[in-house]
Amino acid sequence: DAGVTQSPTHLIKTRGQHVTLRCSPISGHKSVSWYQQVLGQGPQFIFQYYEKEERGRGNFPDRFSARQFPNYSSELNVNALLLGDSALYLCASSLGLAEDTQYFGPGTRLTVL
Amino acid sequence: GQQLNQSPQSMFIQEGEDVSMNCTSSSIFNTWLWYKQDPGEGPVLLIALYKAGELTSNGRLTAQFGITRKDSFLNISASIPSDVGIYFCAGSISGTYKYIFGTGTRLKVLA
Numbered sequence: 001d002a003g004v005t006q007s008p009t010h011l012i013k014t015r016g017q018h019v020t021l022r023c024s025p026i027s028g029h030k031s032v033s034w035y036q037q038v039l040g041q042g043p044q045f046i047f048q049y050y051e052k053e054e055r056g057r058g059n060f061p062d063r064f065s066a067r068q069f070p071n072y073s074s075e076l077n078v079n080a081l082l083l084g085d086s087a088l089y090l091c092a093s094s095l096g097l098a099e100d101t102q103y104f105g106p107g108t109r110l111t112v113l
Numbered sequence: 114g115q116q117l118n119q120s121p122q123s124m125f126i127q128e129g130e131d132v133s134m135n136c137t138s139s140s141i142f143n144t145w146l147w148y149k150q151d152p153g154e155g156p157v158l159l160i161a162l163y164k165a166g167e168l169t170s171n172g173r174l175t176a177q178f179g180i181t182r183k184d185s186f187l188n189i190s191a192s193i194p195s196d197v198g199i200y201f202c203a204g205s206i207s208g209t210y211k212y213i214f215g216t217g218t219r220l221k222v223l224a
Binding site: 004033035041042043044045048055056058059088090101102103104105106107109 | 115116117144146148153154155156157158161201203209210211212213214215216217
């Protein structure tokens with residue numbers, strides 16, 4: 001079975017631009033969580049979606065938004081990019097809500113110039 | 114952002130040695146997960162713990178959910194070169210719908 005997939009693998013944007021990152025969860029998983037990982041740190045929670053509804057939000061500005069589609073795939077959108085948004089963006093898939101084991105995708109490396 | 118205290122921060126060991134690392138929190142967690150991450154890749158799940166006092170093994174890896182529910186431990190026995198990487202703990206507080214990650218332990222194994 002396929003694991004969590006993310007696209008694109010790498011992305012280079014300039015300040016002020018907008019970016020959309022995509023994630024497909026493991027088949028049968030209904031929950032998707034998004035994390036930001038800056039170099040040298042552990043992942044930081046951004047959002048969790050379950051059954052197409054936002055169930056949790058981390059301490060990130062409103063420039064960050066996400067949604068989940070009927071097939072349980074998800075998009076993370078970031079507006080008005082800042083240099084500090086450069087990071088590895090990780091998607092994690094789980095069967096249900098937060099305390100279910102989370103399985104990560106390979107991540108999207110975003111560089112903002 | 115919020116991160117758990119994980120120690121040691123980094124360690125160099127000889128191949129064949131045993132390794133121990135731990136993660137502590139000021140909050141009570143309902144679930145502890147341990148991951149390994151290679152550079153530029155996503156974290157790979159190693160062990161999941163769901164009950165206080167639980168001891169779970171996965172090959173040469175053994176992890177324990179602390180009795181106080183505020184800490185967790187990971188041991189690697191007879192380390193090999195491919196154990197090199199960054200190990201993260203992650204804990205979930207009931208009802209918060211998120212995992213909080215540790216600061217990571219960077220492991221280097223000398224052949």
